[in-house]
Amino acid sequence: GLAQRVVAAESLLFLSDQFVFLVPHLEALLPSTKRSSVQAYVQTVSMSAELRQPAYMTVAARALDYDQVLSRMEKVRWDLHEIPAQHSPYVDILIRELQVFLMRLSEVAKLIPIPKEATAVLWEHCVRISNRTFIEGFSQARRCTPEGRARMQLDYQQFVSKVEKLVELRPLPDRELVEANVKAYYLTEKGLHQWITQRGKEYAPKHLVGLVNCVAHLNKKGRQALLGLIEETDRTKK
Numbered sequence: 001g002l003a004q005r006v007v008a009a010e011s012l013l014f015l016s017d018q019f020v021f022l023v024p025h026l027e028a029l030l031p032s033t034k035r036s037s038v039q040a041y042v043q044t045v046s047m048s049a050e051l052r053q054p055a056y057m058t059v060a061a062r063a064l065d066y067d068q069v070l071s072r073m074e075k076v077r078w079d080l081h082e083i084p085a086q087h088s089p090y091v092d093i094l095i096r097e098l099q100v101f102l103m104r105l106s107e108v109a110k111l112i113p114i115p116k117e118a119t120a121v122l123w124e125h126c127v128r129i130s131n132r133t134f135i136e137g138f139s140q141a142r143r144c145t146p147e148g149r150a151r152m153q154l155d156y157q158q159f160v161s162k163v164e165k166l167v168e169l170r171p172l173p174d175r176e177l178v179e180a181n182v183k184a185y186y187l188t189e190k191g192l193h194q195w196i197t198q199r200g201k202e203y204a205p206k207h208l209v210g211l212v213n214c215v216a217h218l219n220k221k222g223r224q225a226l227l228g229l230i231e232e233t234d235r236t237k238k
Contacts (some may be wrong), residue, residue, distance in 0.1 A: 002059055004109045006118060016048040052121050060125030063104070064097040066133045074136030078148030078214070087158040088151065090137075094130060095162045101126060102166055112218040123167045131174040134159070134183055135203065139210030146216075149185045156182065177202060185215055189222040193229060200233040207235075 023042055027035045057105055072090035092195070105122070108114065156178055165170060181203065184195050200208055206232045212223055 002063075002104060003112055005055055005059055006108065006114055007112060009052055009161065010115060010118060012048050012051060013102050016045045019045050033157065034231055052118060053125075056118065057125045060122060063101045063126060064094070064130070067130060069094045069097070070137050070140075074140055076151075078151065079143040079145050080147040080151060082147065083147050083150045087155045091155050091158050091162075092150045093161065094133070098126065098130070098163065101238075120169070123169055123234055124173050125236055127163060127167065127169060128173040130159070130163075131134040131172065131178050134178045138181060139207040141210065141214045144185065144214040146186070149182060151184050181207070181211065184211060189218055189226070192218075192226055196226065196229050196233060200230065201237055205230055205234045 011026065020042060023038060026038055069090050072088075072093060074088065076088050105114065105119065134156060141148070160172065160175065163171075180199065184192060187195055192215070196208060209227060212218070212226045212230065215223075218226070
């Protein structure tokens, strides 16, 4: 549970801080030949602060029903011929999930103190995974028109405007990745080639493939060339 993970992670950090505080006293009690071992241990203990990231990442990954959001995104039509006036319903579902998580945090905070640093890490992961969900969902579009891409922009801007009222994180983690992915649709073949070369390593290959496959203005030869570039970029990662 959330409360248990907060207690475990923050207790470890507290003990780490106390040990570091006691180092001068411990060194004073040890012969000079043994003091180096204390410093080595301090370096190990000091790394406990990094445990916040994996501990709270697990919480964030389970806190929201991202699969439900993706399922709703799969049903959205992106091959539109008119720009919609309203955002898609899946955005409201994702925002509601974040609002519920905020309420859960508030309830836990009534039972145990949650440091600001811990809250910031939790929200960082929630927002980052949410943004990755947008990229995943957009990449599943089999057909997309410029109007459909405009719908993606509308949906994402609605998400950003609502999330910025919930959290104090600025900038939102991975926001730029989502916006760049959406805008890449409008690039020419040459522009896409350059974009994939420069930024391809920031995305999973399937996300790049999804982007290239749904770009309507590419011809078959150009599409194949870009798909080959994606494969090559993926090989250089390994």
